[in-house]
Amino acid sequence: MQLRHAKPSLRDRILRPVHRWVWRDAGRRARKLLTFARTEADGGRDLARAAELTHDALLRRLYLRHARDEQGHADLFNARGRQLLREAGGASSGLELAWLAPGERGLDDLRVEDHTDASLLAFLHLSEKAAAGRFAIYREVLADPVTADVFTTILRDEEFHMTYTRTQLMRVQPSGIALWRARGGRLWKAYLRLASRLAGVMGGIILLVQYFLIIPIFALFAKRAERREKDGWKTPQERSLGSQY
Ligand SMILES: [Fe+2]
Ligand SMILES: [Fe+2]
Helix, strand or coil: CCCCCCCCCHHHHHCHHHHHHHHHCHHHHHHHHHHHHHHHHHHHHHHHHHHHHCCCHHHHHHHHHHHHHHHHHHHHHHHHHHHHHHHCCCCCCCCCCCCCCCCCCHHHHCCHHHCCHHHHHHHHHHHHHHHHHHHHHHHHHCCCHHHHHHHHHHHHHHHHHHHHHHHHHHHHCCCCHHHHHHHHHHHHHHHHHHHHHHHHHHHHHHHHHHHHHHHHHHHHHHHHHHHHCCCCCCCHHHHHHCCCC
16 A cells, blocks of 8 residues: 655644744643643544444454554653653643644544444544644654654554545545545534634633723722712711711
8 A cells, every 4th residue: 555645734834933832842742742642542442443333344454453553652652751751850831732733633522433434434534634744743843853753653654544544435435525524524623613712712802801991990980989979877976076066
């Protein structure tokens, strides 16, 4: 099988300097690798489930190998992440910035039971392609050669995953219509992610405006109203201070 090579997306190529900055901090690097390890292990479990459910013997064998690979990636990320964390003395920087460098995100919302062989292969192909592209750019920007080597090893498997899912999709569904449906699904999810992030930012801005603009105006009105307020009822002792009665 002729392996397809991973290409980073245009967005990731434009964001290359940002990716370089994200991966520079050793503590953040460690945390990101540990998060990637969890995602890879989850992906491995999903693929083992897919192997149980499919009636196609060849796909079952390929899914089992794929599941083993993903578990292997989890182990590699885990080992390197822990090593980096030990070297950094357990310190890690505040933000992981997962939205900027999410790794193999595609399988995190996979529900294997909802798929046919074709739709699952299409979903896997697009997810693996996106992950391989991201891993390629991370490897390029990493100034830490040991972590870059981890990505090189994993990238080889991701390219195999990307290639076999496409080849098998063309075998089980020569029209490849499932690929277009899966692309539509990914676009819709990308839109939802963007919309929810935007809603979060807008919510923050509205709260800030309320806090710094609207509340001070009300406080000003309250103070002016207080000055115009006549004195209320006073005790005889208080009244006697200003009068002889
Ligand atoms: Fe992987
Ligand atoms: Fe993969």
